[in-house]
Amino acid sequence: MRLVVLGLSLSSAWGNGHATTWRALLRAFAARGHDVLFLERDLPWYAAHRDLPEPGFCRFALYNDVDDLADWRHAIAAADAVIVGSFVLDGVAVGRLVQRLASGVTAFYDIDTPVTLARLEQGQHDYLSPDLIPGYDLYLSFTGGPTLDVLEQRYGAPMARVLHCSVDPQAYPPLDCATRWDLSYLGTWSADRQPVLERLLVEPARRAPHLRFVVAGAQYPQDIAWPANVERIEHVPPSAHPAFYAASRFTLNVTRADMVRAGWSPSVRLFEAASCGTPVISDRWPGLAELFAPGEEILLAGSPEEVLVALHDPGGQRRQRIAAAARARVLGAHTAAHRAAELERHLLAATHRHADHRRAAEKMPL
Known part of the structure; x- marks a missing residue:
């Protein structure tokens, strides 16, 4: 599977919990044989604290603004799936671009779902707007439980599925250290x-x-x-x-x-x-x-x-x-390998649903 991800940060874990989540998930996803490209907005506060400037498990590139994503339009269009993450700067414009260009599955991965829903209720649409949600084939939610029903029934998400964060046990082993x-x-x-x-x-x-x-x-x-x-x-x-x-x-x-x-x-x-x-x-x-x-x-x-x-x-x-x-x-x-397998299942289910809808649309009389 060719996957393109536009997320808050992969290169810097400074001041955010997204980077470690993306690193564990995408490393394990790539280990399942998939090709991953991560596109990250080049922001000064992350540029000064990059602790993973060259991920070895995926291709990685920085972009300056939404217009700069034009350089990646072919990769977005050719991908089997494109995921946009929460709190991406200008995320509404990024989401519209992805939904317009992508021929494969489009997904939104909300690592901040309750915060996102609270912001939507307050009319804050900086990285996601209500009209964008039905346009994503798949809404991956950090939060499970009744929130999934809210996403589908109130906001029109075609498929809302839980995808909790995880851990790479090789990167987080028990150590024998003195207690401080x-x-x-x-x-x-x-x-x-x-x-x-x-x-x-x-x-x-x-x-x-x-x-x-x-x-x-x-x-x-x-x-x-x-x-x-x-x-x-x-x-x-x-x-x-x-x-x-x-x-x-x-x-x-x-x-x-x-x-x-x-x-x-x-x-x-x-x-x-x-x-x-x-x-x-x-x-x-x-x-x-x-x-x-x-x-x-x-x-x-x-x-x-x-x-x-x-x-x-x-x-x-x-x-x-x-x-x-x-x-x-x-x-x-709750390891990254478990989450990567879940992500694969969710993307494949959305792919089949996407293909079914396309075939149905082609059969409709003009």
């Missing part, structure tokens, strides 16, 4: 996540000054008053994620408000940490129990008290048991 922190958090600053981070990490740090905490990620305001036992790291590149998780007794997962409301929206942090053998303490949201068994494969917390109870683990036996169970769950269902 009792609880870590890895994530870019977000206004709606910050109150939960304050409740589930900052306040526990204040109450337990003998424990060690860390918050890693870009764009945090300078005026945040971190307790003395909370270390700050501006950025951890993906290559250093396994060592970061290995140095953590537990790691925290905090979900954006729109994704909590929608449910069924697992962060890539869940899969990466589990693959690295680090147990996760997570906030609660619908659908989480379908991915990891609470108390057995993941710990849930909604208050500082619950976090401190979870961190109290004399001997570390509970930690080791949960870590092993979560890793087994991820290796059995």
Whole structure:
């Protein structure tokens, strides 16, 4: 299959969670024998932090603006499938171009589905507009559950299918490292996540000054008053994620408000940490129990008290048991190889549907 992808970023994981998702998925998809071309908008904030300028698993090219995509019109037209990702700059114009040029299947991969739907309801159509959705043969959604019905019934998506993020277990192995922190958090600053981070990490740090905490990620305001036992790291590149998780007794997962409301929206942090053998303490949201068994494969917390109870683990036996169970769950269902096989099935189903519609249209009398 010849696949063209226009995504937010493949070359830089700075300040976004898209790059690691695309890397794992497309590396595994290419390993299934497919040809992949990734087109990325050349943006200064990613250009200054490119940690994968030359992906070895696909062809990669930068473009300057929508007009510059004219150089790739033949590749788009000849592809068996073209995927446009969420949060692509000028994504509406990019989507219209793809839908006009492509002869194969067109798909939209929404790595931010609840955020996208909230923006659509507010009239914000910067990377996707309601009129574009029915024009995509396939809507791949980071979020599952009832959201798929919303996409099909309210917005007219012909096929809405879940495609959660995943992890490449070879890139995220367990490491034998000395423990530096009792609880870590890895994530870019977000206004709606910050109150939960304050409740589930900052306040526990204040109450337990003998424990060690860390918050890693870009764009945090300078005026945040971190307790003395909370270390700050501006950025951890993906290559250093396994060592970061290995140095953590537990790691925290905090979900954006729109994704909590929608449910069924697992962060890539869940899969990466589990693959690295680090147990996760997570906030609660619908659908989480379908991915990891609470108390057995993941710990849930909604208050500082619950976090401190979870961190109290004399001997570390509970930690080791949960870590092993979560890793087994991820290796059995949430690797990049699993997602690549799912993507292939979804694209083939959309291809058959696309061909059926074309044949039906050709038979219609003029």
